[in-house]
Amino acid sequence: MSIEEQILAIGKKARAAAVYMAKANTHAKNAALLETAKLIRANKAALTQANQADMAQAQANGLEAALLDRLALSDKAIETMAEGLEQIAQLPDPIGEMTDFKNRPTGIQVGKMRVPLGVIGIIYESRPNVTVDAAGLCIKSGNATILRGGSEAFRCNQALAAIVAQGLEAAGLPADAVQVIDTTDRAAVGTLITMTEYVDVIVPRGGKGLIERISRDAKVPVIKHLDGICHVFIDESANLSHAANIAENAKTHRYGTCNTMETLLVHAHVAKPALAELAQRYAAKGVELRGCKRTMALLPSVKAATEEDWSTEYLAPILSIKVVDSLDEAIAHINQYGSHHTDCIVTENHSHAMRFIREVDSASVMVNASTRFADGFEYGLGAEIGISTDKIHARGPVGLEGLTSQKYVVFGHGETRN
Template sequence: MQRIGVAARAAAAELALTAPETKSRALLLAAQSVRDAGDAIQEANESDMQAGEAKGLTRALLDRLMLNDERIEAMAEGLEAVAALPDPVGRVLAQWDRPNGLKIARLAVPLGVIGIIYESRPNVTADAGGLCLKAGNAAILRGGSESFHSSTAIIQALRQGIAAAGLPEAAIQPMPSTDRALVGEMLRAAGVIDVIVPRGGRGLIERVMNESRVPVMAHLDGLCHVYVDGEADAKKARNIVFNSKMRRPGVCGAAETLLVDARAMAGMLPAILNDLITEGCEVRGDPAVCGLDPRVLPATEADWSTEYLDAIISVKIVNGVEGAIRHINGYGSHHTDSIVTENQETADRFLAGIDSAIVLHNASTQFADGGEFGMGAEIGISTGKLHARGPVGAEQLTSYKYVVRGTGQVRP
């Protein structure tokens, strides 16, 4: 950890002073390097997939792990999108003059060395490395054991690209093995790592929060909800619920609980249930929901606080928007929640009352993604309230400092 950390700090010091056009060129070269290494990345991914199948990973987790031509191209395009973003370093966040003539400015600066601990999804490797580089930070990446070979191949491609641009390869470094003890080393690396960003399941997040001596930017469970109001458009409701759950059930923005206004139960819910069940989604409902369709299984109390990351959804009838707000704020993880309604006043009440990082009106929860927000990519969705909240892109990977210019003033 000390060896990796020393190299990372030296790289971070260089990146903090690197011109925006040089960082952008490095990202473009990294994108091309990822494309050129596509066969090698897929070969490495096949090893991870075979190991995952032997280990008994669920269908959803295997989907998160799998890389193909389309997903590798998406990684490269994500790097190019990050390269095209305005440089976040050096932005003037605020400035003002004091009566004594001092000129004060608050400027965006890199965080320094960022340690990123993540599970399963190897594409996070490219997103994290690219965003850290854009914001002038060095990255130390510790992917999950399931994606070790895939992530290693991606990092190798990224490092080739940034080296071709004349930047230090140590700007992006992997932890050298899947040994869980290395996670502990990262969490104890105060003075070496400036910020830890964990991205994974509750077990990982709780360990990081409990053990870390380094400041943490947490990405907690994606316990996301869709609320279908009594004044929803039935077609919109069907499309939004189905997409929120079934587009990719294993991502953090997938809906895990559907709440339905009692006024919409008879008129809208049967078709929604049929859409889900017909496509292989297991539905667990409260007694009222079970009474609508014999294929619905009874929900337990635990279902309302479970992130399935699979083709499973819990469904509950609530009394209007106030019932939905109470349920979500009581059971949710403050990640992403959506309302479907044609009543603007009801929508505004929901958007104001839900204490989550992302709230949506008449849109799928699967838009909870930095790329969809125009950030190019993201490291994760921060569910905390300090420093950054919601998608963590390049701007969120900066801090700030005050620059004060005087003409000889001394304090009386």
């Protein structure tokens, strides 16, 4: 079989399994999750061995340290995977939920039912924990899934695939509901993202390059998350103590995450005290500052920011700073240079707060809170398969509901249309 035929065969099996998953009851889906969690713990030794073989080969191939770090599967990471499945089992089952029923003048009742999307293709880097997370979310949401992890995690992913299949079967669900592609050939991805007959949506998880490539070539709809160029705007009426805490936390809590602030905007009227305080805090944590001319006038040690800085996701201890003259200027800057991910205003002015949340065109808009809160767990979704910067379908953190759609349900009593 060619790679294409192999992937089409996987797609066909996924489509068939999706029919059973869509009608599976909550008890069976939870049983599969809990059984898989048990099996992960029971197979700790085998998983560790598979991971060690993956790690040895990756080291021999010269994989960089940060990626090796993500590939590694410690005892703690194995336990966390199992606990993650148990948490998903405890979430409410979204499938079959009927809402919004209304009586229509014709006598029919019209409402909606939440149903799975069908088959979800997930493409991700060499992080074995994503295999289990993604499988768990798809099982709970009644979808079938085809997983394609990074090639460095091949052995470990195959071992996890076998465990998940066993968990599904123990619960009377089709093992094909979760399939991990068993080839590292890159051509597999090309088929996966174009076989519209068998795949309903693609969720890529990884760097911007991967996601851009997939979005460009996919024929299947993609729930995508490109970059996170997030802003905090300190308004003239801000509580400056809150502003300093939020701007510090949004930048320094973690540098490599997509909801980390990359550009700080400060209203000219409060720029002097706000930046004086923040410059100290950032200096203490070794954050490099790059600023506009007015920032440089206030903080002489700051380097000049280039035009490119305003649209750069540093993912590093670097921050660009711009002094602005108005709320309008701040909103315009964010909508032009931001990535429509997460942006925050620090203000005590109610009208400014309400204008900011309405006019900033981002997936998450915040008033007086750190951008770091933009996260499925923090929002109460229980789990997260990614953060969408798209406007279509899912926007912001994507939990179980983002893996579903709603159909219309009509209850009649023999009505016909006049």
